[in-house]
Each structure stands twice: as C-alpha cells, then as structure tokens.
Amino acid sequence: MKSQIPIRPELREWILTTTRDGHSVETVLKMMQDNGYDPRQSRSIVATVLNMPISALDAHAQAPKNQGRRTQHPEPPQMMIDSRTVHVGLSMESPALRVLNDFLSAEECDTLIEQARPRLQRAKTVDSAGKQQIDARRTSEGMFFTLGETPLIKRIEQRIATMLGIPADHGEGLQILHYLPGQQYEPHYDWFNPEQPGFAAVTAKGGQRIASLVMYLNTPEAGGGTAFPEVGVTVTALCGSAVYFAYDTGDTASLHAGLPVQKGEKWIATKWLRELPFQKASR
Ligand SMILES: O=C(O)CCC(=O)C(=O)O
Numbered sequence: 001m002k003s004q005i006p007i008r009p010e011l012r013e014w015i016l017t018t019t020r021d022g023h024s025v026e027t028v029l030k031m032m033q034d035n036g037y038d039p040r041q042s043r044s045i046v047a048t049v050l051n052m053p054i055s056a057l058d059a060h061a062q063a064p065k066n067q068g069r070r071t072q073h074p075e076p077p078q079m080m081i082d083s084r085t086v087h088v089g090l091s092m093e094s095p096a097l098r099v100l101n102d103f104l105s106a107e108e109c110d111t112l113i114e115q116a117r118p119r120l121q122r123a124k125t126v127d128s129a130g131k132q133q134i135d136a137r138r139t140s141e142g143m144f145f146t147l148g149e150t151p152l153i154k155r156i157e158q159r160i161a162t163m164l165g166i167p168a169d170h171g172e173g174l175q176i177l178h179y180l181p182g183q184q185y186e187p188h189y190d191w192f193n194p195e196q197p198g199f200a201a202v203t204a205k206g207g208q209r210i211a212s213l214v215m216y217l218n219t220p221e222a223g224g225g226t227a228f229p230e231v232g233v234t235v236t237a238l239c240g241s242a243v244y245f246a247y248d249t250g251d252t253a254s255l256h257a258g259l260p261v262q263k264g265e266k267w268i269a270t271k272w273l274r275e276l277p278f279q280k281a282s283r
C-alpha cells in the first residue's frame with residue numbers, strides 16, 4: 001500500500017540523493033528519525049520515494065551494515081594499465097599487500113616533486129577529535145593536491161582507479177611527503193579508529209579508509225623504506241615503485257612506518273582510498 005502522507009519535494013530529493021550517494025536505507029531512516037520523523041512514517045515515506053514495498057526495507061535493514069566498496073588487489077605477475085606494464089614484485093595476504101614496480105615513470109616522479117616543492121608545509125595528522133594537527137610522530141613536510149588538480153594528477157588518479165577497480169572519486173587528494181635525514185613516520189594505521197571521539201567527523205564524508213598506495217618518487221641513498229613491523233617486512237623506497245596495502249575493517253597487520261632516512265632525501269606520494277565517494281571528481 002502506498003503512503004497517503006504528502007511528501008515535501010525537498011525531502012523526496014534528499015532521500016534520492018542520499019541513497020544514490022551510497023548511503024544505506026537504514027542510514028536514511030536513522031537520519032530522518034534523528035530529525036524528528038516518526039519511525040513508522042519515515043519507513044512509509046522512504047518506501048514510497050524509492051518505490052519499494054515496506055517489506056523490502058526490512059530486508060535492507062538486515063543486509064550487512066557496510067555498503068561501501070573495497071579495492072581489488074593487483075594480480076601478479078603484471079598488469080597493463082594506461083600503456084604501462086606494472087609489475088607485481090611481492091604479494092602478501094595478511095596484510096593484503098602488493099609491491100608494484102614501474103608504477104610511475106621517472107619523469108612523472110620528477111614532475112610531481114617539482115609541482116609539490118613550493119607548497120610544502122610541516123605534515124599534519126588527524127587527531128582524536130578529527131582535527132588536522134602537527135604531530136611529533138611525523139617529522140616530514142607535505143602538501144595535498146586536490147582531486148584531478150593537474151592533467152598529470154588526473155592521469156595518475158585514473159591509473160590507480162583502474163588498477164584497484166574503484167572510482168577515482170573514492171580517493172582523498174594525493175599527498176606528497178618530503179623527508180630529510182633523520183625524519184620518519186612512526187608506526188601507525190591509516191584507517192580511523194571507530195573508538196576515537198573524532199571517528200564520526202572524519203568518516204562523515206567518504207566513510208572509512210580501506211586501502212593506501214604509497215608511491216616512491218625518488219630513491220633515498222640509505223634508509224627510508226616502509227616497514228610493516230607486524231609481519232617483519234620492509235619495502236625498499238625505489239623511484240617509480242609503490243606499495244599498496246588494504247585493511248578491510250581495520251586490519252592490525254597493516255601497521256606500518258616510514259623508516260628514518262639515513263642519507264639523502266625521500267619523496268613519496270600517498271593515495272588513501274575511502275569506501276564511499278569522498279569528493280566530486282573534476283571533469
Ligand atoms: O613514508 C612512508 O614510507 C609511509 C608513509 C605513510 O605511512 C603514509 O603516508 O600514510
């Protein structure tokens with residue numbers, strides 16, 4: 001039976017956009033109730049707008065809570081992407097990890113460094129309240145490009161999207177980090193801890209982080225690898241290579257660190273991927 005309640009056009013539009021953006025019916029119902037709608041009335045409205053029987057809403061509510069996407073792990077031995085042959089040099093299952101050789105050309109690495117250099121600032125992390133802050137655990141300098149900011153950034157973001165089978169708009173802006181001798185990034189997880197008070201704020205847009213791709217833009221003379229201490233693996237920082245790792249529902253085996261640079265310098269580009277679209281892709 002269809003709802004007899006008049007539905008405001010703005011509410012109808014909001015329900016359609018929110019579900020199209022990947023939010024579950026359950027989330028939509030919860031948000032409506034938080035805004036004072038009667039639970040029975042909201043179920044009836046949502047069923048009418050989405051043109052589904054009320055019984056189907058119950059099936060939705062019982063579906064797994066997480067409606068987000070996951071990345072596909074690159075398959076060895078190699079993939080042809082964007083006219084390049086990317087080689088999978090190492091695969092692990094726990095954590096899900098791949099070392100990718102020849103992901104970027106030396107020229108792409110140099111261009112990224114030159115475009116980032118004038119915009120570097122002391123790198124920040126997200127604190128427990130969801131705010132960006134200077135962090136003693138991370139002594140490097142960094143900057144963010146916006147999604148699709150330059151033709152090169154757009155091309156690299158599309159390469160990542162194709163390789164991992166996830167749309168480019170699930171990515172945060174590409175971050176460039178620059179480390180000098182002695183500088184490092186102490187062991188950490190890239191996923192957000194659901195028990196931290198800032199969790200709702202940092203995941204309100206895009207949901208949880210699901211995977212990272214750290215691309216090496218140069219080869220430090222000594223040190224500067226990426227270590228995974230839970231599994232005793234260190235990935236060498238080699239110009240043009242990358243390490244991909246995924247951490248579905250907060251895998252603790254994904255603990256990792258940027259080891260101190262011993263000699264020379266280290267430049268990386270990091271792409272963090274979210275389970276839901278994070279931002280609008282530029283055309
Ligand atoms: O510097 C590295 O090797 C690791 C960087 C990192 O963990 C990150 O950007 O999240």
Ligand SMILES: [Fe+2]
Nearest residue numbers: 188189190256
């Ligand atoms: Fe990290």
